[in-house]
Amino acid sequence: MIRFAAVAAIAAVLFAAPALADTSGSIKLSGTVAQTCTVAVTDAQTQLNILAGSNNVTVGSVVETCNDGAGYTITVASANGGSLRGTSPTVPPVSYTTIYDGQSGTGTVNVTRSNAQFGKTATVAVTVPANAQAIAGSYSDTLTITIAGK
Numbered sequence: 001m002i003r004f005a006a007v008a009a010i011a012a013v014l015f016a017a018p019a020l021a022d023t024s025g026s027i028k029l030s031g032t033v034a035q036t037c038t039v040a041v042t043d044a045q046t047q048l049n050i051l052a053g054s055n056n057v058t059v060g061s062v063v064e065t066c067n068d069g070a071g072y073t074i075t076v077a078s079a080n081g082g083s084l085r086g087t088s089p090t091v092p093p094v095s096y097t098t099i100y101d102g103q104s105g106t107g108t109v110n111v112t113r114s115n116a117q118f119g120k121t122a123t124v125a126v127t128v129p130a131n132a133q134a135i136a137g138s139y140s141d142t143l144t145i146t147i148a149g150k
Contacts, residue, residue, distance in 0.1 A: 037066035037147045039074070050084070050094055050139060053130030059143075060124040062100075067116050068149030074100065074111040075146045076124065082106035084128070084139035091135045098143065099125040 040063040048054045066072040076098055082105075083093035100109045101122035111122075124143065 033067065035066075035068050035149045037068065037072055037149045039064055039145050039147045041145050048084070048096075048126065048128050048139075050128055050131055050134045054126065054128045056099060056125045056127055058123055058125045062122045062124060062145050064113070064120045064122060064147060065118050066113070066147055066149055067118070069116050070150040071112065071114045071116070072147055072149045074113070074122070075148070076100045076105075076109040076111075077144050077146070078107050079142040079144070082108075082141075084141050086135060086137045086139050088135075088137060091137055091139075094128060094131055094134060094139055096126045096128040096141075099123075099127065100145075 042061045044058055044060045046057055046059045048057060048059075062074070064072075064074060078098065080093065082098065083095050085091075085093050095106065097104050097106055098109050100111055103109055103111050104127075113120075124145070
């Protein structure tokens, strides 16, 4: 009986169907690219003429880079709501208009890009209406440029 079992086992090994191999296979490749949006801001350190006015005067430039395929938004925000403030709180502020890459606004300007951009240069300019009655002193404001992918 042991001999029969051994012969049966040998026969099973000899006559077993060969293992089937596929004719093709696949390997999945994958990778990830993180969203990266940056601005490089250059301040032109321009002096504005408040008495005579300054029309569309370039005050800086921005290099935009954003790899979001859906685009991104640039926001230019004034710390003083679109006004140059004097050194004294009793000095009336001087309003101005911000122009970013051709789009203008007071206080905040939003510019929407519809696709990714790499190294796009944009100009920041301002227009200050003439104010012959401006009070003596220094006036200032700060523009903050922010980029955000969609």
